[in-house]
Ligand SMILES: Nc1nc2c(ncn2[C@@H]2O[C@H](COP(=O)(O)OP(=O)(O)OP(=O)(O)O)[C@@H](O)[C@H]2O)c(=O)[nH]1
């Protein structure tokens with residue numbers, strides 16, 4: 225006789241990482257949203273960066289369709305300035321999950337003249353929107369799952385679970401569709417699309433609790449390791465071909481980890497000894513800075529940097 | 540840990556966003572970089588210290604105008620409970636966004652400016668909260684500093700609201716005098732209210748009983764059919780199909796007798812997997828079950844009816860009229876429908892119900908009969924929030940234009 229599988233609601237360090245009322249509700253809701261969009265949209269795609277949120281998303285998608293397979297491809301918006309270990313991890317996980325990978329390439333967009341070349345060391349972060357929308361259009365995707373969370377940023381705090389994008393991929397935060405209960409309205413016309421955010425209500429702590437409870441593998445750079453960095457604008461930036469030390473900066477080796485994983489040119493590391501999910505949990509429980517505040521140069525441009533990018537169609 | 544969802548409500552400028560900023564600030568839920576950013580923006584706008592409304596008013600347009608336009612969701616926890624906050628707009632133009640935030644909340648905190656007392660928007664939001672079945676309202680009488688912390692003024696507003704809540708059928712109301720600006724009675728008690736011996740807002744939110752909905756007999760709206768092994772190659776057997784969905788009530792038990800609605804075919808549960816409420820089940824018989832169908836307890840099934848009588852909150856400029864053709868999404872099924880009759884409309888200013896109406900306009904609440912192209916298995920909203928609710932979709936614009944709550948299943952069961 226099969227009974228409701230309770231295994232993932234029980235774990236060792238129960239008080240610390242409880243997949244309790246809260247995490248169980250968050251998981252069930254995310255699975256519900258993933259199934260709704262998969263059932264109602266013609267051609268969904270899951271945006272997958274190899275970062276912790278998108279890894280959790282892929283894990284949830286797998287759960288949503290078990291014992292069947294994930295019925296949509298994943299898409300990585302590749303800035304060409306990625307951490308090599310993330311690309312390696314991405315390819316391995318995609319193969320393991322048996323999903324098709326679509327790559328939306330910023331380099332191709334530059335080479336084909338779809339976006340201006342910011343130069344060898346310029347930030348390619350904002351340039352991700354064009355290739356993202358380009359591939360959405362080319363593949364006729366009508367829904368793109370994102371792992372964005374409302375706790376990340378004040379503009380993201382305003383997002384619906386299903387968020388409408390017009391013919392130009394734009395978000396209009398002043399005129400969002402009402403969203404009642406769990407009755408999601410996924411209807412779009414040809415050329416329009418939806419962004420679906422199943423883990424909207426998860427916090428950074430929830431993500432790490434979930435990773436701990438389910439033993440989910442992440443790129444190693446999320447845990448403490450030694451890396452050569454420079455200190456720039458109060459952030460630790462890894463030195464690399466695309467992020468060389470500038471005149472006056474002295475590279476040094478530090479024990480660090482990453483709280484977010486994005487483009488190398490704008491993602492900073494934090495000093496940390498946390499080597500396991502539980503140690504990471506302890507660390508962020510004590511942190512007084514948000515993950516984007518600690519590690520993202522791209523959000524520091526202006527007060528509404530995220531809103532402006534999102535309006536254009538950014539994730 | 541327990542999770543409580545609550546929404547703010549009330550008229551524009553009564554201090555909802557400031558209160559949420561204050562609550563987050565005083566529970567140390569605001570990170571340093573957020574506080575720095577709020578301080579910098581406050582200074583740039585010529586203010587002093589922290590304008591705590593900026594914590595949730597995160598859009599450019601909101602900051603320019605100093606009002607909330609759309610719901611902001613915020614999260615915090617205390618040792619006792621974790622919370623999801625929906626800070627909703629008070630402006631009448633954005634009522635649909637208030638409804639959005641309140642529809643997933645367990646509790647509504649209705650703010651009232653102590654100087655102005657109850658206003659039309661306070662009543663509209665109270666009526667909408669009641670309509671959405673929110674069992675517990677908190678009346679936060681805010682800006683007590685501007686009425687010299689007058690007990691008489693607090694009592695007056697509290698009593699006026701209590702009378703209103705009774706007419707709206709809200710079972711529990713707790714009134715708290717507070718000041719979002721200085722934080723009095725929000726997280727810490729105010730020194731100005733020796734006459735008040737009730738809880739502070741936070742303590743109240745931490746301890747009020749969690750509402751329980753949707754208990755009762757099995758209801759599983761089918762989201763999708765999973766064919767095991769599809770695409771997975773070797774070893775695929777002729778295993779039964781799985782029906783995946785989120786339980787609207789009950790827990791399926793192996794061997795349990797079920798009925799599939801609307802077809803009315805019977806079977807038994809053969810297997811259950813997943814963490815409730817997100818489950819998948821197999822049935823003993825090979826039936827034609829597809830997305831939109833409901834698997835229900837055979838001995839306690841919902842009524843499956845071609846006609847629905849519902850309370851409707853209308854959210855579009857184009858009014859709903861008798862004869863309007865729309866789409867209804869109920870559970871996991873979307874059907875064509877026609878509004879055949881408008882029975883009444885609520886006057887939110889007086890809370891009187893008027894009959895003999897011919898349309899339901901933007902932000903209005905009324906009672907409507909719909910005929911649907913397929914019979915729908917429904918329960919009353921009061922019994923089950925999922926089985927008793929639907930959204931109205933405009934077939935032309937694809938917009939979500941109404942929220943419906945089933946008053947009572949009209950017609951006989953199959
Ligand atoms: N004196 C005093 N002023 C307050 C208090 N709470 C809020 N305010 C002020 O009231 C004004 C409106 O506050 P908001 O928090 O933006 O009001 P709101 O209810 O969120 O408004 P909308 O979201 O646009 O409906 C601001 O100037 C606040 O500083 C209070 O307790 N006392």
Ligand SMILES: [Mg+2]
Nearest residue numbers: 555556606607
């Ligand atoms: Mg506000």
